[in-house]
Amino acid sequence: MKKLLLAVVVGVALSGCGGGGGSDESKPTPPPVVDIKPTAAQGTIKSVNYDNNTIDVNGHSYKVEQVKYGSQELSITSLKPNMMVEVSMLTRSGAVVSVEPTMVGIVTTISADRKTFVVNGMTLSFALDRHIELHDWVMVSSLPQATADGLGYKVLSVIKIEQEDVAGQYEIEGRLSGLDLNKNTFTLGASTKVFFNPHEIEDNAVLMNGQWVEVKGQMINDEFHATEVEVETYDDFDNDHEIEGIVTWVNSDKSQFELNARGRFTVNAQTRFEDGTKANLVAGELVEVTTFNGIAKEIEFERDFGGEIGDWREFDREGYVTSVGDDHFMIAGETFYVDAYTEFEDLLTLDTLHGQYVDVEGVLINGKKVAREIEREDD
Numbered sequence: 001m002k003k004l005l006l007a008v009v010v011g012v013a014l015s016g017c018g019g020g021g022g023s024d025e026s027k028p029t030p031p032p033v034v035d036i037k038p039t040a041a042q043g044t045i046k047s048v049n050y051d052n053n054t055i056d057v058n059g060h061s062y063k064v065e066q067v068k069y070g071s072q073e074l075s076i077t078s079l080k081p082n083m084m085v086e087v088s089m090l091t092r093s094g095a096v097v098s099v100e101p102t103m104v105g106i107v108t109t110i111s112a113d114r115k116t117f118v119v120n121g122m123t124l125s126f127a128l129d130r131h132i133e134l135h136d137w138v139m140v141s142s143l144p145q146a147t148a149d150g151l152g153y154k155v156l157s158v159i160k161i162e163q164e165d166v167a168g169q170y171e172i173e174g175r176l177s178g179l180d181l182n183k184n185t186f187t188l189g190a191s192t193k194v195f196f197n198p199h200e201i202e203d204n205a206v207l208m209n210g211q212w213v214e215v216k217g218q219m220i221n222d223e224f225h226a227t228e229v230e231v232e233t234y235d236d237f238d239n240d241h242e243i244e245g246i247v248t249w250v251n252s253d254k255s256q257f258e259l260n261a262r263g264r265f266t267v268n269a270q271t272r273f274e275d276g277t278k279a280n281l282v283a284g285e286l287v288e289v290t291t292f293n294g295i296a297k298e299i300e301f302e303r304d305f306g307g308e309i310g311d312w313r314e315f316d317r318e319g320y321v322t323s324v325g326d327d328h329f330m331i332a333g334e335t336f337y338v339d340a341y342t343e344f345e346d347l348l349t350l351d352t353l354h355g356q357y358v359d360v361e362g363v364l365i366n367g368k369k370v371a372r373e374i375e376r377e378d379d
Contacts, residue, residue, distance in 0.1 A: 037062070038290060041087045042100065043244030044141065044156055048079050055079060055097065057087055058242050058288050065094030070216075072167060074099065082157035084141035101139040102153060104161075104171040105219060110134055117158075120172045121192035121222055126155035137163050143246045144261045146284065146312045151175045151261055151365055152189070154246075170219050173232065175261055176211045176340075177366065188215070194224045202230040209327065210339025210370070212262035234263030240292060244302075247285045249363050249372050252316060254281050257296075258341065258372065259289060265296040276301035283312035283363065315369055318359040318377050329353050336360055337370045345375035 043058040053064045053076055067074040079085070079097065086098045109118035114128045119140055132138060138158050145154035151174075174188035186194050186207065194215055201207065207229070217226040234243065245260035258264050267278065280301055281287075290298040319331040328337045329350065338350055348356065357379040362371040 037089060038242040039089060039240040041242040041244075043085070043242070043288065045079055045081050045083050045085055047081060048076070050076060053094070055085075055087075057085060058244055062087055062089075062097070063094040064097055066096045067099070068096070069099040069101075069166060070169075072165060074165060078161070078165065080157060080159050082141060083139070083159060084156065099139065100141075101171065102142040102173045103138075103140040104166050104169070105138070106170075107132060107134055107136050107138055120170060120219055120224060122153070122172070122189050124153060124155050126158055128158060129160070132158060132160050137161050137166070139166075143286070144248055145246075151248075169216050169227075170224065171214065171216045172224060173212065173214045175365070176207065176213050177209050179207055179209050181207075188213070188224070192224055194226055194229075196226040196229050200226055200229055202228065205231040207231070208340035210341050212260070232262050234259070234265075234291070235294075240290065240297075242288060242290045244288050245286070247281065247283050247287060248312070249283055249314065250281055251361055251373050254278055256373075257281060259287075261341075264294075264341065264343075265289060265291055266294055267296050267299075271296050272298045274298065274300040275303060283314055313364040314362065315364065316359070316361050317369075319357065320379070321353040321356050321358060324350060324354045331358075331360070334369065336362065337368050338374075339370055342371045343373050345373065348374060348376060 037060045041058050041060065046056040048055050054061050055064055056062075064076050064079075067076055067078060078099070084100045084102070086100050088096045088098070103119050103122065105120040107117055107119055110128060110133075111117065116123060116125050117128055118124070119138060124140065137160070139161050140158050141156045142153040143156065145152045172188055172192065176186050176188065178185075178187040180186065184196050184198065186196070188194055196215075207213075212232045214230045214232050215224060215226045216228040217224055234241075243259060247257050247259060248261045249258040251257070255267050256264055257267065267281070273280075276299075281299065286302040288300040288302065289296050317331060317334065317336070321329050321331055323330045327339070328335050330336070344350075348358070353374070357377050359375050359377045360371050361373045362369055364370070
């Protein structure tokens with residue numbers, strides 16, 4: 001996102017002394033362009049200049065002071081275009097760049113045409129570089145994508161790495177589903193089963209279906225055994241942050257939207273739009289959002305996004321709730337599910353829905369209607 005501040009230059013005319021004085025006309029000086037960077041930014045690397053130690057993310061150029069993946073320190077040569085990163089302006093000498101891949105693991109299958117491959121049990125579509133071979137360690141960066149199987153992955157880059165760069169640790173991110181607290185398992189993506197220990201959940205978070213989670217651990221016999229589980233949200237982004245991502249849901253009056261299936265932002269009268277209008281705010285759009293305390297200060301639409309991000313399907317229903325279950329309710333024979341990102345309005349809860357006349361807005365995930373907003377309506 002390119003925000004430019006024009007510095008004002010004031011010209012001063014000098015007057016001569018004595019009877020034959022005069023003045024020099026001041027020639028206008030072009031104002032310098034200053035790049036106003038956000039406090040922190042999440043997005044893909046557009047370019048890397050290794051000689052100058054700079055990268056371009058979300059339209060801003062950053063001088064790189066440090067590169068890291070978790071606690072591992074990496075060289076700037078590890079950074080490649082289309083890698084997902086988080087940039088923090090923490091030092092005067094430069095920025096700290098944290099590599100934020102969606103997956104880290106070993107390539108276990110490559111199709112004959114090299115357009116699909118498998119990492120951590122996930123079948124992904126991407127034209128692989130000819131240097132990537134079976135059993136190579138890779139970092140995969142992606143954005144959410146609507147697929148026939150639900151919420152999938154639009155792969156942006158696949159970067160070959162050395163095992164020691166990640167300390168031999170696998171990683172996978174995705175939407176949590178099929179949570180079984182008796183067996184301590186859940187599913188990520190279409191079918192990758194994750195085994196976890198409740199003591200390995202960061203910040204003592206309570207796991208719920210629908211959360212976007214980051215899991216680190218080991219792949220053992222096609223099963224992911226977690227050593228660390230972290231719920232990923234944007235709730236702690238309380239200052240000037242800039243986030244690149246896919247709009248994964250928008251409510252009917254466009255006053256709220258969900259980004260990257262992991263955080264919700266409010267649109268108000270002060271929200272600015274670049275390269276589009278509020279009418280363009282729909283599920284499936286690639287945007288850059290500048291946020292402050294959960295409010296979208298600015299939304300810029302990215303029109304140069306190459307690739308299909310799927311058919312995002314939303315719904316809006318209203319009617320009397322006829323029955324309620326542990327994670328769902330029914331209206332006129334239709335089943336609607338609730339998850340971690342379902343928001344109840346008008347003091348409603350799942351336990352109090354039965355018999356209520358409600359309006360339900362949501363999205364289709366894995367063939368299920370998942371509620372995003374439920375509010376009481378007059379019949």
